[in-house]
Amino acid sequence: MTAPIHVAVTGAAGQIGYAAIFRLASGEIFGPDQPVVLHLIELPQAMGALDGVHMELDDCAFPTLAGVVKSDSDHLEDGFAGCHWVLLVGSIPRKAGMERADLIRINGPIFTQTGKAIQAAADKNVRVVVVGNPCNTNCLIAMSHAPNVPRENWFAMTRLDQNRAVAQLANKAGVAIKDVGNVAIWGNHSATQFPDFLNAKINGKAATSVITDSAWLKSDFVSTVQQRGAAVIKARGASSAASAANAALDTVKGVIRPTPAGTCVSAAVYTDGSQYGIPEGIVCGLPLSSDGKTWKVLPGYEIDDYSRGMIDASVKELLQERDTVKDLLP
Ligand code: NAD
Ligand code: LMR
Numbered sequence: 001m002t003a004p005i006h007v008a009v010t011g012a013a014g015q016i017g018y019a020a021i022f023r024l025a026s027g028e029i030f031g032p033d034q035p036v037v038l039h040l041i042e043l044p045q046a047m048g049a050l051d052g053v054h055m056e057l058d059d060c061a062f063p064t065l066a067g068v069v070k071s072d073s074d075h076l077e078d079g080f081a082g083c084h085w086v087l088l089v090g091s092i093p094r095k096a097g098m099e100r101a102d103l104i105r106i107n108g109p110i111f112t113q114t115g116k117a118i119q120a121a122a123d124k125n126v127r128v129v130v131v132g133n134p135c136n137t138n139c140l141i142a143m144s145h146a147p148n149v150p151r152e153n154w155f156a157m158t159r160l161d162q163n164r165a166v167a168q169l170a171n172k173a174g175v176a177i178k179d180v181g182n183v184a185i186w187g188n189h190s191a192t193q194f195p196d197f198l199n200a201k202i203n204g205k206a207a208t209s210v211i212t213d214s215a216w217l218k219s220d221f222v223s224t225v226q227q228r229g230a231a232v233i234k235a236r237g238a239s240s241a242a243s244a245a246n247a248a249l250d251t252v253k254g255v256i257r258p259t260p261a262g263t264c265v266s267a268a269v270y271t272d273g274s275q276y277g278i279p280e281g282i283v284c285g286l287p288l289s290s291d292g293k294t295w296k297v298l299p300g301y302e303i304d305d306y307s308r309g310m311i312d313a314s315v316k317e318l319l320q321e322r323d324t325v326k327d328l329l330p
Helices: 015-025 042-058 076-080 100-107 112-123 137-145 161-173 214-225 228-236 241-256 304-324
Strands: 003-010 036-042 063-071 085-088 127-130 154-156 184-186 195-196 265-270 282-292 296-297
Touching: 003 015, 003 076, 015 036, 015 042, 015 241, 036 042, 036 076, 042 063, 063 076, 076 112, 085 112, 085 137, 100 137, 100 304, 112 137, 127 137, 127 241, 137 154, 137 265, 137 282, 137 304, 154 282, 161 184, 161 195, 161 214, 161 228, 161 241, 161 265, 184 214, 184 304, 195 214, 195 304, 214 228, 241 265, 241 282, 282 304
Parallel strands: 003 036, 003 085, 036 063, 085 127, 127 154
Antiparallel strands: 154 265, 184 195, 184 282, 265 282, 282 296
């Protein structure tokens, strides 16, 4: 008998939670022979809705779903007990007209208790993906309260930005999604992020040699990716959910499966000050590669004056966000 993987999802009855947990239960992420126990965490007032989600999970009769543990956010340690993966989604989404950073004083405090509870109760090698916005700085808050969990086990989600960037490049070049690779997202999951077209590849060639319209790359492409979340909110009246859940699951897959040669997976990770001129002590989007067990920041990405300016601006914003929440950092 294979021991089950325990996966916690906070905000499990919300939009993203609802779009993620059935796929986690189905065997798609960890494989058809790997049992999964879902730990679903919600606010006390949402536990009724969570009961309904649990009924639907039962009604799927997934052979890989080995159990469901439901906990409210007043009992986080029960929720995270023994978990190997945690997806931190539970938080408030922004509304039209807001920047994600406007949520920092509302959502930031959630991540102090969450970090403490993960350290106290989760598996010692737990890996955590922070989705709730502003995700880079929320990740920094949570990990600061869980100093015994290795820093390399924490990720904030820039994969949605990577997927958006890949789709935009594929569409512009008239190629298939699979033909676009090596798209890094640098910096913050915010309007300052830099979706890196300079190092992107289309059918193995520099994207800039396939899409020669550099004005489009520097203006339309960059701003479309930077503003895509706001555009979805404007059109849908609610923030991205299915694509966000998909990106959270892609983040997990990007860590547990080897990264194909010649490409990267995008996530924001804790910086140690040694790479790409980025200061230590923030959670910053970088190009990563995994061997299926451990990951590294990919070296050797070209950075020209334009991309240096873009990356530095986003790093500056992350430093400002860190300053805004300094009372939440131990
Ligand atoms: P939602 O409102 O539909 O769901 C959030 C759920 O979290 C709700 O069910 C709510 O009851 C629950 N919740 C709130 N506070 C909680 C807490 N302290 N503990 C446990 N549960 C809690 O929102 P959503 O659309 O699912 O978005 C969730 C978050 O994800 C938002 O902050 C949003 O901005 C963010 N997001 C991030 C990305 C990204 O790329 N990083 C993409 C999309 C959305
Ligand atoms: C997104 O990028 O879609 C999310 O971060 C939600 C938002 O507020 O834009």
